Amino acid sequence: MTTSISKPKVHHPGLPRNEIGLTRRDYEGTMSTLCAGCGHDSITAAIIRAFWELSIPPHKVAKLSGIGCSSKTPAYFLKESHGFNAVHGRMPSIATGASAARRDMIMIGVSGDGDSLSIGLGQFCHAIRRNVRLLYILENNGVYGLTKGQFSASADVGSKPKRGEPNRQMPIDPVLLALNLGATFVARTFSGDKEQLVPILKAGLLHNGFAFVDIISPCVTFNDHVGSTKSYMYTREHMREIVHADLVPIQSEITVQYAEGEATSVRMHDGSAVRLRKIAPDYDPTDRDAAYAYIRAKQEAGEVTTGLLYMGQGAPEMHENDDTVDTPLAQLPFEAVCPGNDALQKLMERYR
Amino acid sequence: MSERENGRRGVNDFAFKIATVNGTGSASANSLLMQAIFRMGIPVSGKNVFPSNIQGLPTWYEIRVNAKGHTARTPDFDLFVAMNSNTYAQDLAALQPGGWLIYDSTWPRPEILKRDDVQIVGIPLAKMCNEAFEGGRERLLMKNIAYVGALAALLEVDVPTIEQLLEEQFGAKKKALMESNYTAVRLGHDYAKEHFECPLPIHLEMMTPPDDFILIDGNTAAALGCLYAGATVGAWYPITPATSMMDAFRGFCQRFRKDPETGKNRFMVVQAEDELSAAGVVIGAAWTGARAFTPTSGPGISLMSEFIGLAYYAEVPSVFFDIQRTGPSTGMPTRTQQGDLMLCAYASHGDTKHIVLFPSDPAECFDFAVRAFDLAERYQTPVFVLSDLDIGMNDWMVRKFAWDDAYRPDRGKVLTPEQLDAMEKFHRYLDVDGDGIAARTLPGVHPRGAFFTRGSGHNKFGGYTEDADEYVEVVDRIARKIAGAATAVPAPIVHRRDGARIGIVSIGGCNAGVLEATDWLAAHGIAANYMRIRGFPFSDDVKAFIDENETVFVVEQNRDAQLRSLLALETGIPRDRMRSVRRYGGLPMSRRAVVDGIMRLLAEETPGRTTRPVEVTA
Numbered sequence: 012m013t014t015s016i017s018k019p020k021v022h023h024p025g026l027p028r029n030e031i032g033l034t035r036r037d038y039e040g041t042m043s044t045l046c047a048g049c050g051h052d053s054i055t056a057a058i059i060r061a062f063w064e065l066s067i068p069p070h071k072v073a074k075l076s077g078i079g080c081s082s083k084t085p086a087y088f089l090k091e092s093h094g095f096n097a098v099h100g101r102m103p104s105i106a107t108g109a110s111a112a113r114r115d116m117i118m119i120g121v122s123g124d125g126d127s128l129s130i131g132l133g134q135f136c137h138a139i140r141r142n143v144r145l146l147y148i149l150e151n152n153g154v155y156g157l158t159k160g161q162f163s164a165s166a167d168v169g170s171k172p173k174r175g176e177p178n179r180q181m182p183i184d185p186v187l188l189a190l191n192l193g194a195t196f197v198a199r200t201f202s203g204d205k206e207q208l209v210p211i212l213k214a215g216l217l218h219n220g221f222a223f224v225d226i227i228s229p230c231v232t233f234n235d236h237v238g239s240t241k242s243y244m245y246t247r248e249h250m251r252e253i254v255h256a257d258l259v260p261i262q263s264e265i266t267v268q269y270a271e272g273e274a275t276s277v278r279m280h281d282g283s284a285v286r287l288r289k290i291a292p293d294y295d296p297t298d299r300d301a302a303y304a305y306i307r308a309k310q311e312a313g314e315v316t317t318g319l320l321y322m323g324q325g326a327p328e329m330h331e332n333d334d335t336v337d338t339p340l341a342q343l344p345f346e347a348v349c350p351g352n353d354a355l356q357k358l359m360e361r362y363r
Numbered sequence: 364m365s366e367r368e369n370g371r372r373g374v375n376d377f378a379f380k381i382a383t384v385n386g387t388g389s390a391s392a393n394s395l396l397m398q399a400i401f402r403m404g405i406p407v408s409g410k411n412v413f414p415s416n417i418q419g420l421p422t423w424y425e426i427r428v429n430a431k432g433h434t435a436r437t438p439d440f441d442l443f444v445a446m447n448s449n450t451y452a453q454d455l456a457a458l459q460p461g462g463w464l465i466y467d468s469t470w471p472r473p474e475i476l477k478r479d480d481v482q483i484v485g486i487p488l489a490k491m492c493n494e495a496f497e498g499g500r501e502r503l504l505m506k507n508i509a510y511v512g513a514l515a516a517l518l519e520v521d522v523p524t525i526e527q528l529l530e531e532q533f534g535a536k537k538k539a540l541m542e543s544n545y546t547a548v549r550l551g552h553d554y555a556k557e558h559f560e561c562p563l564p565i566h567l568e569m570m571t572p573p574d575d576f577i578l579i580d581g582n583t584a585a586a587l588g589c590l591y592a593g594a595t596v597g598a599w600y601p602i603t604p605a606t607s608m609m610d611a612f613r614g615f616c617q618r619f620r621k622d623p624e625t626g627k628n629r630f631m632v633v634q635a636e637d638e639l640s641a642a643g644v645v646i647g648a649a650w651t652g653a654r655a656f657t658p659t660s661g662p663g664i665s666l667m668s669e670f671i672g673l674a675y676y677a678e679v680p681s682v683f684f685d686i687q688r689t690g691p692s693t694g695m696p697t698r699t700q701q702g703d704l705m706l707c708a709y710a711s712h713g714d715t716k717h718i719v720l721f722p723s724d725p726a727e728c729f730d731f732a733v734r735a736f737d738l739a740e741r742y743q744t745p746v747f748v749l750s751d752l753d754i755g756m757n758d759w760m761v762r763k764f765a766w767d768d769a770y771r772p773d774r775g776k777v778l779t780p781e782q783l784d785a786m787e788k789f790h791r792y793l794d795v796d797g798d799g800i801a802a803r804t805l806p807g808v809h810p811r812g813a814f815f816t817r818g819s820g821h822n823k824f825g826g827y828t829e830d831a832d833e834y835v836e837v838v839d840r841i842a843r844k845i846a847g848a849a850t851a852v853p854a855p856i857v858h859r860r861d862g863a864r865i866g867i868v869s870i871g872g873c874n875a876g877v878l879e880a881t882d883w884l885a886a887h888g889i890a891a892n893y894m895r896i897r898g899f900p901f902s903d904d905v906k907a908f909i910d911e912n913e914t915v916f917v918v919e920q921n922r923d924a925q926l927r928s929l930l931a932l933e934t935g936i937p938r939d940r941m942r943s944v945r946r947y948g949g950l951p952m953s954r955r956a957v958v959d960g961i962m963r964l965l966a967e968e969t970p971g972r973t974t975r976p977v978e979v980t981a
Contacts, residue, residue: 070810073651086815086827093806095650096817097643098673104640108647108655109806111596111631116651116807134643137636336627340595341653341805343629345772348593350619352766355591359763362577363402 016042030066038063040087045080050202050228050243051150055087057205058119058148061212062089072117073109077102077131080157081123081150081228100131103138106145107329112341114330117216118145125155128164128183135185139192139221141329146215146222149185150202152230153241160233171238184310186320189223190303195323196222197302198256199316201246202229211319213258219280220328227315246315253291253305254318259284277322287319296321372441375405375430377565379442379518382454383507386418389446392507393424394758395532396514399524400428401578401760404570408434408875409758410951415603415696421450428567433882434760435875436753436951441565442518444510446488451475463563465513467506484559486513491550496543505547512551517559519566522552575763581754582658584725585684586611587764588732589656590619593772594682596655598633598644600663603696604752605686608658638663642670645681649674650816652805654736654772656682661690661703664710664747671745672711673818678792678803678841680739680746680775683707684732687751689949698949699752701871701920707747708899708929714838718848719747719899723874724754726761727853727897734853737773742848743803744841751920753951754872776802783809790814791825792837799844845900852898855905863890866912867961868905868941870896870926873918873952880957891916891961899929906934909941914968916961918944920952 026034038059069091076082078099097105127135153166166178196218198211215222235242261282275287383389397409414420445454445466460480468485533541599609620629635641641657648655689695690702720731739746791814792801804812814825822833869877894908917927924943931938944960
């Protein structure tokens with residue numbers, strides 16, 4: 012019995028092609044085995060769209076994950092990419108190693124709230140600290156699905172389970188945590204809002220450093236009932252977009268016009284730009300402390316603030332910090348890394 | 364019971380011990396002494412017996428010289444340099460009858476330093492240094508150099524050699540410091556010459572300078588092996604006694620891994636947040652095709668075990684250096700042991716078995732580091748290099764390392780873009796060649812090479828499975844693959860003696876003690892064969908050696924006879940066929956421990972035989 016299901020290889024001749032001649036179908040993976048209506052599947056679809064729109068060759072991508080429902084999803088997109096389904100909570104270290112050796116590859120990591128905020132909290136924090144170039148997606152549903160619905164560390168105080176007592180422990184908010192740790196790209200969005208989600212993912216893929224995207228992604232089986240603060244209905248009612256991101260590709264003309272003071276433009280590593288349109292006029296997505304205070308205050312008031320909440324520039328990415336060569340370390344020829352016998356014999360004199 | 368009651372040793376054959384206070388700068392004085400003896404061409408070893416402490420606790424340095432080259436640790440000391448008044452009583456008691464105790468007589472302690480069968484040699488080191496030097500720090504440091512000077516007179520350590528070493532160390536840059544050191548050497552030297560009969564009966568005589576030998580520690584050697592093997596990613600979490608290995612690797616990379624044009628680094632060292640992460644970084648980097656490693660110790664292996672199982676099952680090459688220390692738990696972090704044999708052989712949950720290499724000295728640390736990467740890539744699996752604190756942190760006299768410039772890494776079966784082009788479809792875990800090793804692909808190379816690496820159940824195509832037959836097919840192939848490595852790991856080294864009916868089996872850092880013990884036994888009428896195992900899984904030679912010996916002793920440094928258990932498990936030889944000799948208190952294996960253990964067991968086996976078999980004259 013195989014539980015991964017291949018999709019039929021039938022291409023509609025009229026499917027639109029991107030700059031490298033690929034259709035959206037070329038960015039798909041195997042069939043999802045998640046529950047019907049799972050938020051994670053919408054995120055998978057958004058990931059496929061983001062990669063397709065950016066015309067990224069799939070085999071130049073490494074997709075990484077830990078353990079959990081969310082961590083299964085890398086199988087459902089980019090079948091021509093190498094994938095690594097690691098151990099629970101440890102994807103950030105695998106990503107660090109992969110990035111250390113192949114700095115040229117585009118890395119996407121998919122994790123969940125159990126994976127990132129409980130068992131893997133340390134790894135999550137330290138990958139931010141190292142500023143590994145990685146789009147890190149946290150598919151956040153507040154529960155452990157595969158083990159049948161226990162609360163996770165992101166569950167809000169008072170949120171009700173399907174059965175039993177409401178959660179009484181303080182949640183760990185990954186957005187506030189990432190801001191606190193110095194992340195240079197912090198976003199929160201919702202699996203049900205593709206218009207907001209896709210541009211954020213695209214910007215995150217181009218970000219030169221750790222790009223963190225927290226995505227509220229309701230669990231239809233264990234956490235989508237009345238009384239849950241991670242349900243579709245609750246999220247729709249309480250989410251408020253405060254910054255909208257648009258990715259302006261290199262060489263493209265900026266056609267969208269913004270009123271003075273409404274938008275900030277942030278230049279990306281590859282030459283494209285992210286336009287941050289402020290929906291909340293009193294919000295500044297480039298001021299870390301103000302952003303933190305704003306999000307925190309809105310949270311107290313029961314609002315789920317969304318959008319590309321913070322973008323910082325200048326913090327060196329891991330390789331910049333370590334001053335490594337441009338050639339990926341895994342691809343250096345042996346002659347470039349082995350000093351040879353003459354050097355060894357000279358060195359031996361030091362030990363005489 | 365000691366087998367050493369042979370009275371005084373003599374020229375180029377004795378051992379002495381220096382007792383100091385941690386953090387007072389005695390380490391450089393001790394290594395100066397050791398290096399000077401080495402340069403005189405006399406086989407020498409130094410064992411640093413240090414506390415897990417930064418400043419204040421007692422620390423010892425043991426130096427043994429032996430013209431025949433037996434430089435295993437010995438517990439029998441002919442001379443003590445007692446520089447720590449807190450351990451005077453203990454140090455005096457440890458001295459062999461007829462020995463000498465040198466102490467700082469600036470503060471006489473006749474009430475403690477009293478033993479009829481020992482000569483007490485008082486030298487006013489502090490007083491002389493206080494008069495000769497300014498400032499507390501220099502006075503403290505120079506007191507150490509002054510005892511080097513006194514020993515130079517008493518033991519005839521060659522003074523020009525000492526001065527040469529000081530010049531090499533300080534040179535023109537730190538001339539003032541060099542002058543201070545010279546002065547301190549002279550102070551100690553001249554005082555001893557003036558007040559005592561020099562040299563003592565135990566002393567040194569110049570031998571042929573050892574041109575092809577070096578003095579190096581195993582961690583430095585292993586780091587050099589990683590450099591030469593082409594490792595580009597190192598990840599670690601600081602831990603005694605493995606830390607100096609990554610320090611050395613970083614140091615070598617600073618020198619040899621800079622791009623000549625840009626000055627940028629051709630390596631990355633990641634100081635991880637813990638050992639779990641360090642293992643993840645190694646596996647992530649190795650997955651993309653880089654040679655990656657982590658140095659750690661037992662507690663680190665415990666934490667890495669989850670990832671080790673992943674690397675085993677998902678078949679990712681990865682190299683782990685376990686510089687063993689005394690366990691369990693935190694144990695004694697600055698003492699040595701061979702307590703991680705079982706841990707490394709079968710690390711992680713479920714059915715796992717790993718390739719393990721057992722170096723016995725720094726030369727093998729260098730060699731085995733390189734082999735570890737080749738084996739890891741050829742067998743696509745974790746490989747452990749099981750060193751220990753004694754090998755890793757102490758200086759050993761070994762032959763100079765050589766490098767074959769024709770060496771190229773064994774990358775194992777990695778499909779090239781051309782090979783992938785020619786394939787209809789790539790499947791990750793197919794055993795095409797029948798050796799249990801499936802071809803792998805590297806990320807970012809070719810669209811057809813893509814596959815999903817997973818620690819969850821998978822079939823031979825690399826797809827997820829929960830099917831019994833598909834699962835079994837893959838894990839059975841992995842078992843075949845690892846079994847196949849038995850002939851690829853370094854072969855055991857066997858020393859045979861004519862007429863021997865007993866066989867000794869040992870491993871790693873026990874080697875020096877066992878070799879010396881076999882010589883001693885032979886000199887006392889007991890011929891013993893000796894096999895040193897150097898790799899796991901065991902090859903057939905290992906079983907054959909045990910089978911061919913009537914009585915077998917397994918010598919190792921852990922409480923539970925882990926090597927013997929491993930031999931019983933893996934070869935099917937009954938445990939009781941192998942007698943166990945163990946020392947596990949944290950100090951390196953000595954000849955005495957091996958001989959005592961074997962004699963006791965032989966006496967048990969042969970009623971009427973005494974434990975002290977013959978006159979000891981060695």
